[in-house]
Amino acid sequence: EDQVTQSPEALRLQEGESSSLNCSYTVSGLRGLFWYRQDPGKGPEFLFTLYSAGEEKEKERLKATLTKKESFLHITAPKPEDSATYLCAVQESGGSYIPTFGRGTSLIVHP
Amino acid sequence: DVKVTQSSRYLVKRTGEKVFLECVQDMDHENMFWYRQDPGLGLRLIYFSYDVKMKEKGDIPEGYSVSREKKERFSLILESASTNQTSMYLCASSLGANNEQFFGPGTRLTVL
Secondary structure (H helix, E strand, O other): OOOEEEEOOEEEEEOOOOEEEEEEEOOOOEEEEEEEEEOOOOOOEEEEEEOOOOOEEEEOOEEEEEOOOEEEEEEOOOOHHHOEEEEEEEEEOOOOOOOEEOOOEEEEEEO | OOOEEEOOOEEEEOOOOOEEEEEEEOOOOOEEEEEEEEOOOEEEEEEEEOOOOOOEEOOOOOOEEEEEEEOOEEEEEEOOOOHHHOEEEEEEEEOOOOOOOEEOOOEEEEEO
């Protein structure tokens, strides 16, 4: 069973159609949760780190939130340039500091 | 800005060849990582290093080795390349244990 599950696997939106991506995790304690954006053929690019339930971070049209068992990446009024794969990674407290990555959500925003 | 560079963007090798993938970071980061990324499987950790000359196995180390002789450079070695090692290889670095990772642009390796 995967420790980090992202849903949906793929999402198609119209420009301006807001939505949310989900990252759920099953680690017993959370040290940190990271969101990355990956464009085709490139390496992932860091977006946010969240550490505790209730925390929120924002950047342009993106807002990341965290609860005890999941994180959401909210995309408000997306534009075609927001099209990318969004990856979530979780660090477990008390264990190795190496983050476990989810398989990602592929987002396509149509003009 | 942190910069992580990888020696090649695309590489084509033959089965049985020894392959070297080089990664260099310019921000004095302690930790460096090698991942491979395959469709449907996500990012899988091959090896990581938390200090010069130190290395630890990740989830899929078989068929690979690494070298970290200098802090800024982390090399991935495929001792005898096989077709199932065809993949996108990503290098990353991080300042400390709790910090975000910075990724290189990736090397797309094809083994024929």
